[in-house]
Amino acid sequence: MKVIKTVGVVGAGTMGAAIAQKIAQEGFDVILADRAMNYIEKGLGGIRTMLDEAAERKVMTKEQAEAVLKNISGTDKLSDLKSCDLVIEAIFENFDAKVSLFRELNSILPGDCIIASNTSSYSIGELARVVDRPSRFIGMHFFYHAAKNRLLEIIPGKETSAEVLEAAREFAIMAGKDPIECSDRNGFAVNRFFVPWLNESVRIFEEDIASKEVIDEVCCKLFGIGMGPFALMNATGVPVAYHSEKTLETFGSLYKVAPLLEVQALSGKPWELNNGGEQQSKSPVPAEVDSVIRERMLSVVFFVCSQIFDEKVCSAAHLNRGARIGLRWRKGPVELMKIQGVKEVKRLVELAAKRYRMDVPLSVKEDIWVIKTVSLAVNGENAVITMDDPESMNALNVDSVRQLEECFDKAANNPSVKTIFITGSGKAFVAGADIKFFVNNIKNKKIEDIESFTASGQAL
Ligand SMILES: NC(=O)c1ccc[n+]([C@@H]2O[C@H](COP(=O)([O-])OP(=O)(O)OC[C@H]3O[C@@H](n4cnc5c(N)ncnc54)[C@H](O)[C@@H]3O)[C@@H](O)[C@H]2O)c1
Incomplete structure (x- = not known):
């Protein structure tokens, strides 16, 4: 799978600047490109203000804020994006403008560079047609404010390859996002x-x-x-x-x-x-x-x-x-x-x-209304169980413990599995059990429900 280290962001406006900031905060090298240097200056100015505020509120130190800025370089030449592993397009929502940008990127970027669009309304499949290898093209739809909002919709086009989709998922997590996957329909999800x-x-x-x-x-x-x-x-x-x-x-x-x-x-x-x-x-x-x-x-x-x-x-x-x-x-x-x-x-x-x-x-x-919060993937000798509920810190509850049990049983009963890995999606793993469950049951004097839940957790 392609490992993404250097990311190009084209368009230093509202979305592009915030995307660049977030990715740089997570330690990636970012090259921010726009039509002219004054747009880059404006974008970088916005990022500086956000980082200063974060340092003032003690969300990060001044040194950390400076380190984030050092991770971002600006350019008005698309040819400077040659070293990128991934380029995210965030220019005006105009089909012709996007098509002509992708044509240019197609001729500049190395063959294994992933190209992503942050379009809100155009078909990923249609945009992908512009590049020679549509298999490397994918939709990555960020949400306002992209430096703060953790949601990222990942939209594979008809021809996006499985490796590119996997690399996009991995990148999303490394970039501090909680990805959801959607098909290529208007409005996505x-x-x-x-x-x-x-x-x-x-x-x-x-x-x-x-x-x-x-x-x-x-x-x-x-x-x-x-x-x-x-x-x-x-x-x-x-x-x-x-x-x-x-x-x-x-x-x-x-x-x-x-x-x-x-x-x-x-x-x-x-x-x-x-x-x-x-x-x-x-x-x-x-x-x-x-x-x-x-x-x-x-x-x-x-x-x-x-x-x-x-x-x-x-x-x-x-x-x-x-x-x-x-x-x-x-x-x-x-x-x-x-x-x-x-x-x-x-x-x-x-x-x-x-x-x-x-x-x-x-x-x-x-x-259909099943909210699966634990998933199992078996790859040869390895089984990976993922706690997939990043919005809840205390993700252990009656449902998730039952799903964990099912996944462990399935993995343990699979003769080819030698190792079980357990991990979490998003940035956090699991901080503990859902406190509300205990509070409600204490209030309702249902101590036996607490006992049976904790017993099943211990057994697991
Ligand atoms: N604003 C939102 O809330 C939001 C949310 C999700 C997705 N989007 C999508 O993100 C994209 C960008 O939106 P925005 O609100 O940041 O727009 P914006 O107008 O704030 O910024 C667009 C930037 O792209 C630059 N640009 C235009 N053509 C270019 C080219 N050919 N090469 C290099 N740079 C170019 C412009 O100079 C400008 O700096 C759009 O596709 C939009 O639909 C926007």
Whole structure:
């Protein structure tokens, strides 16, 4: 497998600079390229400010911040990227601009250099066609702010080789990211349900069901987030939401851009929020309004997620992780589905299907909502068991211990396996058991459940 040491990032804008910073922080040599040195200076200036703030907040020492900067060099010549093992493209979201950049990179980079695109909306397979060997091309979709947000969607194109996919997975972990894998469909996994979620909030407002502030407040409680959809659109830019939804319209009428979203995006102004984007309206939200907003928002999320499973865009575990890590939802859509139960999820999905005259997705089934947090891979004499729950530090719970037992049994019963390795995905391994489990059981006086859980852990 290709070992990645030197990484080129093309485009020193919002995403490229933050990607370069994060990778440099993790010890990689980074070459940041842009059209001219003034763009590089701007990008490096932003990185310097971020690192200074980190040093002030004592997240890192001044010496560490300086060492990060030393890992990054800037250039306005693509030929300087020749020494890279991986080049990540993060230029404007313009198909022709990307195609002509990839043509140029194709002729400059050595044959074994992996080429990745951070595109949000173009097909990885289509972009890959530009290079001589599409097997070395892959999608790596970072999330804003790329130096802080740990989520990374890895998108193999039709022709991406298994070695390149493996190298991308390994790189993601070494670069301090929590990767999820998605197929090459518009919106990949997270934007596919997140952007329609934003769009639905605009429709609810448009239909005069509630004010923007009330919609934000209900959503904050329902999804366990700090900012509702309107405050979020203001933070990341209303046009970004509009353009992203536009690229999803091909999936059918549920995805059609809300007229008011278009008007607002074209006005170039943020949404006017009476409380300046802060949550908590003064008077309590009337129960019937609260319930309509909840029903509408959940039905869109559940409908789209069920379509994601129909189309095999990504696994339930990865989809859930995408929301928790990338969007900071307290509970991901799959956890929300499990809480609602299959009957209610079915009702909500059918409601969305009827409202938007679309076919009901087939994957409204509990056996699809499996959040696997332990995996087993056998390679000859070696079995590798991976604790795959990087968003939970205390990842041992009744479910994961049961999955660990199953994986150990399978590995132990495999006659070819001589060694079992146990490791963790993401940066952390496992700090311990889920404290909430103990607290809840003590509160509910169910000490025997604690005893049987700890006994099974000891036995394991
Ligand atoms: N902004 C986000 O939240 C976000 C999130 C995920 C993915 N993305 C994707 O990341 C990419 C970059 O977005 P951004 O927001 O950082 O854009 P940006 O406008 O902030 O930066 C783009 C940079 O690319 C440079 N550039 C343009 N053409 C170039 C070329 N031919 N060669 C070298 N440099 C060139 C520009 O000078 C600019 O510095 C887009 O594909 C976007 O869809 C953006």
